[in-house]
Amino acid sequence: MWLNQFLILGALLFCIGVYGVLARRNGVMVLMSIELILNAVNINLVAFGAFHATPAGQVFALFVIAVAAAEVGVGLALVLLIYRNRSSIDLESVDLLKG
Amino acid sequence: MLAAEAGAAASAGWFLENAWLFPAVPFVSFLLILFFGRKMPKQGAEIGITALAIVFAGALIAGAQWISHVNAAESAHGTEETHSTDETHGTEEEGHSTEPGTTEDGTHSEEGTSTEESHDEGALAVSGGGRSVVLGPSLALPMAEEGGEAHASVPPVISEWKSDWWTVGGIDFQVGTFVDGQAVMMLFVVGLISLLVHIYSTDYVHGDIRYTHFFAFLSLFTASMLLLVLANNLVMFITAWELVGVCSFALIGHWWEEQNNSNAALKAFLTNRVGDMGLLIGMITLFFTAGQGRTFNIYEINVAAASGTVSDTALTVAALCLLAAVMSKSGQFFLHTWLPDAMAGPTPVSALIHAATMVVAGVYMIARMYPVFFEGMSIAGGSINAVALIGAITTMVGGSLAFVQRDIKKVLAYSTVSQLGYMVMALGVGAWTAAMFHLMTHAFFKACLFLGSGSVSHACNHSFDMKTDMGGLRKYMPKTHATFLVGTLALAGFPLMSGFWSKDEILAGTGGFGLSEGANGRYSLMLVMGLITGGMTAAYMTRCYWLTFMGEWRGANSPNAHHGAHAAAHDDHDAHAPAGHDAHDAHDAHGGLPHESGPRITTPLLILAVLAFVAMFANIPGQFGFVPEGWRLRFEHYIEPKGEYFPAISHAEFSPVIAILSLIAAAVASGLAVAYYRKVEAQDPMGTELVDGPTSKAGLPKVAYNVLANKFYLDWLYTDVIVGFVKGPLARAANWFNQNVLDGIVNGTATVSKRIAGFTYTVLDQQVVDGVVRGSGIGASETGGLLRRMQNGRVQGYAALMFAAAAVLAGVFVLAI
Amino acid sequence: MLASLVAQAAQLPFDKPIIDFHALAPEIVLVSLMSLVLLVDVFKLEEGRRFIPPLTGIAMLASIIPLISLALDGADRSMFGGAYVVDNLALVLKAMFLLSGYVVTLLASNYLAEGDFWESEFYLMMLSSILGMVVMSSSRDLITIFVALELLSIPAYLMASWEKRNLRSNEAGLKYYLMGVFASALMLYGMSLLFGVSGSTLLTDIGAAISGGDSSTPIVTLGIVLVIVGFGFKVSAVPFHSWAPDTYEGAPTPVTAFLAVASKAAGFVALIQLVFIGFLGRADVVEPMMWVLAAASMTVGNLIALRQTNVVRLLAYSGVAQAGFMLAPFAVVGTNAEDALTAVVTYVLIYASMNLAAFAVVIAVSRKTQSGEVSSFGGLFGYAPGLAVAMTIALAALAGIPPLGGWFAKFVVFRALVAADSAAGYTLALVVAVNSVIAFYYYGMVLKAMWFSDAPDGDTSPIRVPVSLVSALTLTVAATILFGMFPGLIGHFTGNLQGLLAAAGG
Amino acid sequence: MKDFLNDWGLTTMVFLPLVGAVVMMLIPKAEEELHKFIALLTTLVVGVVGVFLTANFDWDRSKDLQFVVDKGWIDVIHSRYTVGVDGIAMPLILLTLLVVPLIIIYSWNHFPEPHNPKAFLILMLVLDTGMIGSFVAQDLILFFVFFEVVLLPMYFMIGVWGGEQRQYASIKFFLYTLFGSAFMIVAFLALFFVTGAETFNMVDLARLVRENDVARNTQILIFGGMFMGFGIKVPMFPFHTWLPDAHTQAPTQGSVILAAVLLKLGTYGFVRIALPMLPEGAMWWAPIIGGLACIGIIYGALGCLAQTDMKRLIAFSSVAHMGYVMLGIATLTDFGINAAIFGMVAHGLITGMLFFIAGSVKERFHTLEIARLGGLLKQAPYMGWMLGFTSMASLGLPGLAGFWGEFPAILSAYNPAEGLNVGLFRFYMFIAALGTVLAAAYLLWLFQRTAFGTPKEEFAHEHVHDAHLTEWIAWLPMLVLIVVLGFLPVLIFGMTSDAVQVVAQALGR
Known part of the structure; x- marks a missing residue:
């Protein structure tokens, strides 16, 4: 079975995603990094689904994809809103609220 | 409501069984004065006097009843014993009869029971009726008390409330009264003196702003004191004990x-x-x-x-x-x-x-x-113990300190200390009766002296300073003078005065050097100290008397002669006087010469002076064969408890040696004192002490001359060295010790405890204990402040934190589990 | 291609799902009325728009009716192979979400109408979020949980930044969103691992699989940790709490109330299901992890709260600490599951009422003062004693002072911890004890301002409180007091919960 | 009537004040007279109910709970609404019933700033409910709830109507007590679980602990938790630091109620809950409690000596007095526990009275700094004498109530319960006796400096009104009771003695 390879790929994607989320200052890039993590999840799900010979993994993955789309939609809306109000999507500068 | 118990026959006497009335009456009087006193015509004084009159009358009746109670008990005992023991040994029987509480012989007691019903001569025990008794040899063998039957048991009259006073853990406590001879004697003393003081006070504190309060507290005090006397149990006792303390507090701070x-x-x-x-x-x-x-x-x-x-x-x-x-x-x-x-x-x-x-x-x-x-x-068979030692030391300390006081009341106060020492010492050596006898006589003559000093002060612009405001008063106040003199003599131990007899009994009771027979031990040290103090007493009382009544009146020169100068009084007592006096006193108006006090003051003085003399008859030594047996040792007979609640003490004989020794001591001491003050008077009629004491003599050339000039210094030796030393360095040293060390300790305790208190509060409580509390509060808040910095507003920081935490948690659990 | 797929599908065991419409009635009612709200808005029925808030309220209340009928019916209903269960626990929680939603509607209506907001869409968002919560209450399956979670979260992201032209609101929304999505992603990764181990998305299956022989595999541990992290974010447990204060402060206050109560409760609901049904076999991981999260949340939340000057922010940190209290019973879940479950559910219910009461007062007061600073509460007792008393009741309840609701919540937590009779239980009980004292200190700051201080600007004109706010306040305060005086009221629900584990197939 | 009392008597007594408070909430703030009237009426009616209960109390069975009501309350945790009174609770209930109306009368025209009688009296009534409830509760959880109910009203009373440092004092009071009760509730729960009880009923729990032979170490730990809760409330050294602040800053009425009743909740808890339920734990803790009590006695006295503020001094004296109460409890003997209960009542009356006087002094001179006072007897002789009288009572003068709290406590230390270190307790006895001297010192010192002497220059020419009518009405009953209880201690001991024996028997004596 080719399970481990998929899992390793998923883990790598996950790590890259996490790095992106934590390190990129551009809001859009952060959104994309999150997509990477979600895709890592999808790979895992599909792989495991195949491994267990159950469609649940694929179904789960479909739900994730759908929801991720919605999420990114909202996310982009928020980034846009920020951009409109501040003319910047640098996350570092978004720190009005703290303490 | 009351139940007579404890074996007292039904006929013990109504006043003995209902003794609770004694404290109750003055207590009611206290309440009445407190609530209605102000509205009464005499501002409450009359209530107090009435109450005390009732108490005193009751005390007299109680005394009578007690005497008949004792007699009844003895007769009961006697009839029991008659057949078994006595009859057979006649001589010992006589010996017994000289001993306290040994009138159990069938013949005696049978006589005793029936006869004496009428008695009332003021002092309870003096009143032994004319019994015909066998006159035994006046010096019988000291009794060896074999067996319990030596004492007729006289049960005390104990009455208890039926209902509980308090109850804890299944134990019930009742209030009750415990009346025996001792208590009856105290009832009499307290009732009498309190009554006299009440009467005296109506004049003395007349016009005082807190006149009514004064009487209220006098009543309360009397009630408490009577309660103390009658207390049946120690809880009542301590209650009364502290109540009298409170009254004392309130009245000292009047x-x-x-x-x-x-x-x-x-x-x-x-x-x-x-x-x-x-x-x-x-x-x-x-x-x-x-x-x-x-x-x-x-x-x-x-x-x-x-x-x-x-x-x-x-x-x-x-x-x-x-x-x-x-x-x-x-x-x-x-x-x-x-x-x-x-x-x-x-x-x-x-x-x-x-x-x-x-x-x-x-x-x-x-x-x-x-x-x-x-x-x-x-105590039995010992030669020293804590009680006796404390008493003996006290008696000397008090006596020596009395020398250097210039305040007449303080002289008397130290004298009181000294005399109390005598009593305690007496109890310490086993001379129970002597102590109680002295207690009674002392009460009479010391009250007389105090009231006399009050009378004097009344005449001297309310000053008590003997050196500046008194002198020569015998001319102005004859009654006060006479009574004061009687009191002085009694206190000094002048023969035929009550004080002599009671003191002598104490000294005999020590059994020191085996000089007296029948004592409980050989308390030689106590005897020596007692004798020395006897001398000192005579001396300081002579001084006191002299300064007050002899010589010339110094008051005219005194700053105190004029009212504006009241504040100049040196000592911290009531020189400041009842405020009302300023308004009312007439003598201030007529040239400031002292004058005799009014009858309400002098009458109590007279009564007390008489008692100070008469009280000697209360306990005539048993050896005095010339006195009818029924008149001897009456005090001991009726007052000393007989029964299983009292230890088997033996009774010292009258010792002529000791009597003479103490007489000599007193005579010499007062003689020296008189000599000294005569000399002073000769040098300076207005003076009170020698200006140049022995220490100021200097220079060899002068010595020879002086020796001659001073009649080989005998006079000087007597007056200056001995008296001077006692009066001067020794007494001053004692005084210094008293004022600086002892009093310093007492006051120092206060200061130190305040210091400790300050430390405890400011450092320990506020800084340490409370500091921990506040510190933890501040610590928490500061930590909060630090943690708050992590919340820096950067969302990726938050995400990093989240991820790091997740990673750490996952790492830990994956590795650990 | 397609044919092969169909053929393949035909071979799969695919049973036609039996749909119990009674069980789904609350959701159906809610969705229907939600659609109505949407339609009114979409078709720009201008005169209809002012009916939207009442309609929203009615939607919530109407959905409760089938809940009652279900409760009366009493039977547990299970659908989709156990993925969707309607039992008493679910009913109680749904009722709570719906009522919270109703109260938030009451809170929001005037707030939105008087401010610079899009109104009608807001209610739509809120309804769908509530729908997510209602679904969450019944979810017993990873997929359902995930979908419900996103359904309740995504509208919430939007609501947080609802004040479009306010930078703070934007920031609140963005932070919430980013953190939320990141947490979801982590959680999903964990879920995928759990799925991988068990081969099923049903919690019962997962539970059975991971408590089996090789249950100590690191992969399971990792999965559990990541899933808990995801919901730890949702309930704002330390160290996943950072978003909460910022978001709470920046978001419109009714939204904050919504997030602090309903959203947090939803997180707990998910945790309850995951832990009690899924992870009970791995108490060795869950217990220590929850111990750490609970202790950290209480302590850190309380300590930071000590230094807050803004009431909303203070309530946010207080919420963090409260989350700690609610997490505490999870720490003894292995030894004392029943008491722990009762404790959490009780706490969540009471917490909802008292926290909403507190937010209601904050909203009412800020109507006048336009400020969220603690000092702005100065002298409140003087000029608005009613509000001051309501706030006092709310805060005292949060602090756990009898006879107000909070004490019982804390009590059951203590009870669960002590009953476990383990070192972990006792120590955590002590941590709870100490923290409940610290907590009063900052609640006390607000009380102090209200009762002991004077109005900061000397303005003591009374506050005009609209009817909707008054009713919200009355509801919540009354509930807070009632829960405190007669905890039996909740006891009845939680009492019925005892059999839940079995019913849910745990 | 009898039936009503049996079924509803205690409940009425407990909740009537709450009803009064609710009624008052509905009445506008401006109707001040009405508020006062309602509050007074409520407490008086409660008092009347109490009197009826007392009259119907079967004194021969004072060791049993009477008027018991046992209804379901929180089924899920097996807690029930169980109330009842026995000889231990009775004196304290009566004390509460007496003190609260007196405080309201005293308040009649003494409302401290910022006035607001409505709020003040409502809080007072809520307090009343909490206090009475604590004394009648026979279920641990019920007790806990009532125990905590008093916190908030007191917090506000100090915080709103208090002195300059009121905010600090009120929060300190609150946090301290809360801290203790958190431990206490944990202890209660632990007790519940270790006994395997299906109930929080106090009597049943005590029985179960005995029957199940709960291990000694467990008992010690659980007792420790209770010790924190009750000990802070008492307060015992070193948890006392909230007390001086709270007392000093609280308004007069608050101080009185704090001294008269609230502190008693702690000691009552020891007697009612900790001792009978955990006899072995009590054994272990007794020397510690005794030691802390003795430290408290001396420490409180020293604290008093260092004070410059009259009220603070009285507050510190509470630390010392409660030390005697705790010493009595620590001996674990019937003498000691009886003394403790008497001490609670006596301290309530006496210290309450002292606070009343301090409050009135403050009202007249606007200061309580001892150095500025003086000559009270000159300017207000009645108040002066009352101060003197109460000081005397406070220092434990025999014949007044204070003595009966101290003396049997000291007595009991001579011979503590079997198993306790006799030598140690005799040492405690000595310390306690020493404390009586210090007590006299600080109280008389206070009396001397405030009442004796002549008024200071700044007040010399001021007209000072002696006690007002309301003050007389409020004070006389307390003064009379101080005397009456001093003369007839059986009035309290008679109530408590049998009931305490039950406790003592539980302790194996």
Whole structure:
């Protein structure tokens, strides 16, 4: 079975995603990094689904994809809103609220 | 409501069984004065006097009833014993008859029962009726008391309330009264002196702003004192004990506007409180150790202690603790320092409370709990013990300190300390009767002296300073002078005065050097100290008398002669006087010469002076064969308890040697004092002391001349060296020690405890204990502040935190589990 | 291709799902009325728009009716192979979400109408979020949970930044969103691992699989940790709490109330299901992890709260600490599951009422003061004693002072911890004890301002409180008091919960 | 009537004040007279109910709970609404019933700033409910709830109507007590679980602990938790630091109620809950409690001596006095526990009275700094004498109530329960006796400096009104009771003695 390879790929994607989320200052890039993590999840799900010979993994993955789309939609809306109000999507500068 | 118990025959006497009325009457009077006094025509004084008159009358009747009670008990006992023992040995029988409490012989007691019903000569015990008795040889063998039958048992009259006073853990406690000869005697003394003081006060504190209060507290005091006397159990006893303390506090501080007075009041109360601690612990110890069950009942405790069923350790501890209480209440060395200060109170108060009654409460307690002390201190057969030693030291300390006082009341106060020392010493050596006798006589003559000093001060612009404001008063106040003289003689131990006899009995009771027969031990040291003090007493009283009544009146030159100068009075007592006096006193108006006081003042003085003399008849020594047997040792006969609640003490004989020794001591001392003051008078009629003492003589050339000029210095030796030394360095040293060391300790305790208190509060409490609390609060808040910095507003930081935490958690659990 | 798929599908065991419409009635009612709200808005029925808030309220209340009928019916209903269960627990929680939603509607209506907001869409968002919560209450399956979670979260992201032209609101929304999505992603990764181990998305299956022989595999541990992290974010447990204060402060206050109560409760609901049904076999991981999260949340939340000057922010940190209290019973889940479950559910219910009461007062007061600073509460007792008393009741309840609701919540937590009779339980009980004292300190700051201080600007004109707010306040305060005086009221629900584990197939 | 009392008597007594408070909430603030009237009436009616209960109390069975009501309350945790009174609770209930109306009378025209009688009296009534409830509760959880109910009203009373440092004092009071009760509730729960009880009923729990032979170490730990809760409330050294602040800053009425009743909740808890339920734990803790009590006695006294503020001094004296109460409890003997209960009542009356006087002094002179006072007897002789009288009572003068709290406590330390270190307790006895001396010192010192002497220059020419009518009405009953209880201690001991024996028997004595 080719399970481990998929899992390793998923883990790598996950790590890259996490790095992106934590390190990129551009809001859009952060959104994309999150997509990477979600895709890592999808790979895992599909792989495991195949491994267990159950469609649940694929179904789960479909739900994730759908929801991720919605999420990114909202996310982009928020980034846009920020951009409109501040003319910047640098996350570092978004720190009005703290303490 | 009341149940007569404890074996008292039904005929014990209504007043004895209902003795609770004695404290109740003055207490009611207290309440009446408190609530209605102001509205009464005499502002409440009449209520108090009426109450005290009732009490006094009751005390007389109670006395009579007690005497018949004793007689009845003896006759009962006698009939029992007649057939068994007596009859057979006639000589011993006679010997017995000279001994206290041994009139159990069939013949005697049978006579005794029927005869005496009429008696009332003022003093209870004096009143032995004319019994025809066998005149035994006046010097019989000291009795060896074999067997219990030596004493006729006279049961005390104990009455208890039926309902509980308090109840804890299945043990019920009742209030009740415990009347025996001792208590009856005290009833009489307290009732009489309180009555006289009440009458005296109506004049003395007339016009005082707190006139009504004064009488209210006098009533309360009397009630408390009577309660103390009659208490059936130790809880009642301590209640009364502290109540009299409170009254003393209130009356010492009667003129509380002056800080000195309130200081004195506080000092008195606090010093007493220290002693009360001893009483508290002592009674607790007895509660748990004496008797079968747990009891505060004095009778039961005494029975247990006397029967030897209580462990010695417990008794010793209890006795020592109680002794602490005595030391404070009865002004024993080294807790005596409050007593002189207590003179800040009005003079009648000093007479009543701080001379005649309250301060003897300690003595009374030892007497009351005598088995505890007798067994606890192993008095029998000893030569020294704590009680006797404390008494002896006190008596000397008080005597020497009296020398250097210029305040007449303080002289009397130290004298009181000294005399109380005598009483305690007497109890310490086993001379129970002597102590109580002295208690009574002392009450009479010391009250007389105090009231006399008040009368004097009344005449001298309310000053008590002998050196500046007195002198030569015999001319102006003959009645006061005469009574004061009687009091002085009695105190100094002049023969034929009551003080002589009572003091002598004490000295004989020591059994020192085997000079007296029948004593409980050989307390030689006590005898020596007692004799020395006897001399000192004579000397300082002579000084006091001289300064006050002899010579010329110095008051005219005194700053105190003029009212504006009141504040110049040196001593911290009531020189400031009842405020109302300014308005009312006539003598201030007529040229400031002293004048005799009014009848309300002099009458009590006269009565007391008479008693100071008459009281000697109360306990005529048993050896005085020329006196009818029924007149001898009446005090001992009726007052000393007989029964299982009293230890088997033996009774010392009258010792002519000791009597003569003490007489000599007194005579020499007062002679020296007279000589000294004559010399002073010769040098400077207005002077009070020699200006140049022995120390100021200097230069060899002068010596020879002086030797001649001074008649080989004999005169000087007598007057200056001996008297001067005693009066000067020694007494001053004692005074210094007293004022600086002892009093310093007392006051220092206060200061130190305040310091400690300050430290405890500011450092320990506010900084350490509370600091921990506040510190933890601040710590929490600061930590919060630090944590808050992590919240820097950067969302990726948050995400990093989240991820890092997740990673750490995952790492830990994956690796650990 | 397609044919092969169909053929493949035909071979799969695919049973036609039996749909119990009674069980789904609350959701159906809610969706229907939600659609109505949407339609009114979409078709720009201008005169209809002012009916939207009442309609929203009615939607919530109407959905409760089938809940009652279900409760009366009493039977547990299970659908989709156990993925969707309607039992008493679910009913109680749904009722709570719906009522919270109703109260938030009451809170929001005037707030939105008077401010610079889009109104009608807001209610739509809220309804769908509530729908997510209602679904969450019944979810017993990873997929359902995930979908419900996103359904309740995504509208919430939007609501947080609802004040479009306010930078703070934007920031609140963005932070919430980013953190939320990141947490979801982590959680999903964990879920995928759990799925991988068990081969099923049903919680019962997962539970059975991971408590089996090789249950100590690191992969399971990792999965559990990541899933808990995801919901730890949702309930704002330390150290996943950072978003909460910022978001709470920046978001419109009614939204904050919504997030602090409903959204947090939803997180707990998910945790309850995951832990009690799924992870009970791995108490060795869950217990220590929850111990750490609970202790950290209480302590850190309280300590930071000590230094807050803004009431909303203070309530946010207080919420963090409260989350700690609610997490505490999870720490003894292995030894004392029943008491722990009762404790959490009780706490969540009571917490909802008292926290909503507190927010209601904050909203009412800020109507006048336009400020969220603690000092702005100064002298409140003088000029608005009613509000002051309501706030006092709310805060005292949060602090756990009898006889107000919070004490019982804390009590059951203590009870669960002590009953476990383990060192972990006792120590955590002590941590709870100490923290409940610290907590009062900052609640006390607000009380102090209200009762002991004077109005900061000397303005003591009374506050005009609209009817909707008054009713919200009355509801919540009354509930807070009732829960405190007669905890039996909740006891009845939680009492019925005892059999839940079995019913849910645990 | 009898039936009503049996079924509803206690409940009425407990909740009537709450009803009064609710009624008052509905009445506008401006109707001040009405508020006062309602509050007074409520408490008086409660008092009347109490009197009826007392009259119907079967004194021969004072060791049993009477008027018991046992209804379901929180089924899920097996807690029930169980109330009842026995000889231990009775004196304290009566004390509460007496003190609260007196405080309201005293308040009649003494409302401290910022006035607001409505709020003040409502809080007072809520307090009343909490206090009475604590004394009648026979279920641990019920007790806990009532125990905590008093916190908030007191917090506000101090915080709103208090002195300058009121905010600090009120929060300190609150946090301290809360801290203790958190431990206490944990202890209660632990007790519940270790006994395997299906109930929080106090009597049943005590029985179960005995029957199940709960291990000694467990008992010690659980007792420790209770010790924190009750000990802070008492307060015992070193948890006392909230007390001086709270007392000093609280308004007069608050101080009185704090001294008279609230502190008693702690000691009552020891007697009612900790001792009978955990006899072995009590054994272990007794020397510690005794030691802390003795430290408290001396420490409180020293604290008093260092004070410059009259009220603070009285507050510190509470630390010392409660030390005696705790010493009595620590001996675990019937003497000691009886003394403790008497001490609670006596301290309530006496210290309450002292606070009343301090409050009135403050009202007249606007200061309580001892150095500035003086000559009270000159300017207000009645108040002065009352101060003197109460001081005397406070220092434990025999013949007044205070003595009966101290003396049997000291007595009992001579002979503590079997198994306790006799030597140690005798040492405690000595310390306690020493404390009486110090007590006299600080109280008389206070009396001397405030009442004796002449008024200071700044007040010399001021007209000072002696006690007002309301003050007389409020004070006289307390003064009379101090005397009456002093003369007839059986009034309290008679109530408690049998009931305490039950406790003592539980302790194996």
